[in-house]
Amino acid sequence: MAKPKIEPRLPKGMRDFLPGDMLKRDYVFGVVRDVFHLYGFEPLQTPVLELYETLMGKYGEDAEKLIFRAQHPGGKEELALRYDLTVPLARVVGQYQNEIVLPFRRYQMSPVWRGERPQKGRYREFYQCDMDIAGAVGQDADAEIVSLVATALRRLGFTRFSVNLNNRKLLTAVGVYAGVDGAALSELYRSIDKFDKIGADGVRDELIRRGLSAEVVEKIMRLITLELPRDEKLDFLDEMMGEIPIAREGINELRQLQTHLRQLNIPDENYGFDFTMVRGLGYYTGPIFEAIIPDGGVGSVAGGGRYDDLVGLFRGETIPTTGGSLGIERIIDVVEQFGLFPDHIAGTVVQTLVTVFDNSTRSESVALAGELRAGDVRTELYLQDKPIGKQIGYADKKGVLIVALLGADEIANGVVKFKRLKDGTEITVPRAEAVQAVKKLLQ
RNA sequence: GUGGCUGUAGCUCAGUUGGUUAGAGCGGUUGAUUGUGGAUCAACAGGUCGAGGGUUCAAGUCCCUUUAGCCACCCCA
Numbered sequence: 140m141a142k143p144k145i146e147p148r149l150p151k152g153m154r155d156f157l158p159g160d161m162l163k164r165d166y167v168f169g170v171v172r173d174v175f176h177l178y179g180f181e182p183l184q185t186p187v188l189e190l191y192e193t194l195m196g197k198y199g200e201d202a203e204k205l206i207f208r209a210q211h212p213g214g215k216e217e218l219a220l221r222y223d224l225t226v227p228l229a230r231v232v233g234q235y236q237n238e239i240v241l242p243f244r245r246y247q248m249s250p251v252w253r254g255e256r257p258q259k260g261r262y263r264e265f266y267q268c269d270m271d272i273a274g275a276v277g278q279d280a281d282a283e284i285v286s287l288v289a290t291a292l293r294r295l296g297f298t299r300f301s302v303n304l305n306n307r308k309l310l311t312a313v314g315v316y317a318g319v320d321g322a323a324l325s326e327l328y329r330s331i332d333k334f335d336k337i338g339a340d341g342v343r344d345e346l347i348r349r350g351l352s353a354e355v356v357e358k359i360m361r362l363i364t365l366e367l368p369r370d371e372k373l374d375f376l377d378e379m380m381g382e383i384p385i386a387r388e389g390i391n392e393l394r395q396l397q398t399h400l401r402q403l404n405i406p407d408e409n410y411g412f413d414f415t416m417v418r419g420l421g422y423y424t425g426p427i428f429e430a431i432i433p434d435g436g437v438g439s440v441a442g443g444g445r446y447d448d449l450v451g452l453f454r455g456e457t458i459p460t461t462g463g464s465l466g467i468e469r470i471i472d473v474v475e476q477f478g479l480f481p482d483h484i485a486g487t488v489v490q491t492l493v494t495v496f497d498n499s500t501r502s503e504s505v506a507l508a509g510e511l512r513a514g515d516v517r518t519e520l521y522l523q524d525k526p527i528g529k530q531i532g533y534a535d536k537k538g539v540l541i542v543a544l545l546g547a548d549e550i551a552n553g554v555v556k557f558k559r560l561k562d563g564t565e566i567t568v569p570r571a572e573a574v575q576a577v578k579k580l581l582q
Numbered sequence: 583g584u585g586g587c588u589g590u591a592g593c594u595c596a597g598u599u600g601g602u603u604a605g606a607g608c609g610g611u612u613g614a615u616u617g618u619g620g621a622u623c624a625a626c627a628g629g630u631c632g633a634g635g636g637u638u639c640a641a642g643u644c645c646c647u648u649u650a651g652c653c654a655c656c657c658c659a
Binding site for chain 2: 148151201202205223251253255256257258259260261262265266267329419437438439440441442464466467468469494496526527528529530531532533534535536542544546547548556558560563565
């Protein structure tokens with residue numbers, strides 16, 4: 140074999156999805172899309188490229204170093220690949236004030252790009268599945284998002300999962316309670332967020348290392364590591380911090396959220412409170428959530444929360460907004476890991492391969508393929524000149540369920556023979572009944 | 583940005599304290615079998631051993647540099 144002139148390879152952190160992968164991905168995207176529609180969310184698509192200035196100043200300094208710049212020679216606009224779907228949404232809500240009626244529910248399933256060092260489960264191009272409601276203040280809106288996430292996970296076949304709830308306002312209150320604010324507060328969040336990874340002792344050590352007094356650290360630890368039944372956690376927080384206005388606000392919001400989730404019939408075991416859960420993005424202002432699948436080994440599979448100030452950056456007024464994102468790449472991994480793909484997601488879309496015996500029968504095979512397609516049978520016509528055994532072998536390797544055999548004998552008798560490969564069943568039927576016969580064999 | 587591991591056939595990988603012509607499995611092609619696949623058997627094709635430099639009589643193997651990939655940290659989905 141001659142060495143190819145160009146070595147085939149991908150840019151760092153990019154992936155190809157071969158047909159077998161795509162069929163699985165399309166299935167997951169399809170389930171999720173149906174759930175979006177079920178909850179009344181409308182599709183939105185925005186360009187891959189945004190003006191650089193649209194993206195700047197939204198994600199924080201570190202994140203912005205990861206934004207891909209995009210330019211063509213002589214280009215006058217400063218362009219960049221979108222970093223997420225939330226900022227484009229905010230731009231859209233600011234830009235189409237005549238067309239968009241609030242509250243605006245939209246979803247978007249699209250790739251985003253980040254110039255990070257790739258590693259397991261992290262790529263430079265990956266899909267996000269975002270749903271957001273712009274222009275809704277109440278916790279009924281937050282509950283819609285959480286409920287949607289729970290429904291999507293259920294429909295994908297997960298039963299044991301938990302949506303963990305917290306509130307940015309409570310985290311702020313913890314800071315007040317502990318006498319920490321400003322930059323030290325975000326450091327504090329960062330440490331608390333590591334709770335899952337390094338445990339209570341690890342967090343305690345880190346907080347002390349950050350210069351907090353032992354007394355303050357103990358106060359914080361007691362608050363965030365509550366080992367209480369869910370329904371008592373908020374009461375306890377209320378007792379401890381109820382005097383702090385922002386805490387009272389946060390607690391009330393979570394109470395309302397919980398009430399709405401009950402009304403929406405979300406099973407009790409599928410949500411709970413976790414006051415160590417922080418969420419990275421800086422723009423959250425109210426209730427936040429993260430969905431975890433036990434034993435999934437991938438961290439959270441969905442997350443989101445309320446961010447009341449972001450959209451206002453693109454519009455003269457504040458538009459309270461809440462939303463979330465399904466970690467679709469991780470979800471696909473876990474669906475695979477748990478074996479939750481339905482049987483009909485096979486390695487091919489082809490239901491029937493029409494074989495060609497030789498050039499004298501080719502036109503009849505072509506005609507048969509046309510007839511099967513007219514009958515809505517997904518049909519591939521064999522395109523090379525090879526022995527019939529090779530053609531059947533090709534179908535078998537590819538995972539095609541049925542082959543159509545149409546030789547001189549069959550043509551002379553006006554019939555066609557179908558063979559189901561998994562069990563070798565063969566039936567011969569008149570041409571007029573071909574579609575019917577295939578559909579029967581497929582069952 | 584920091585650290586660790588790994589680069590040998592299309593893919594997954596062996597390759598001994600340095601020693602003659604670098605191997606296996608899978609995959610590919612052809613045939614045993616010109617109207618019937620999976621199994622088996624046989625044959626064939628396919629390699630500047632990531633790149634560059636060094637040590638040595640001799641380097642896939644040892645040393646240095648470099649590059650790419652993977653993993654962990656940071657951060658995040």
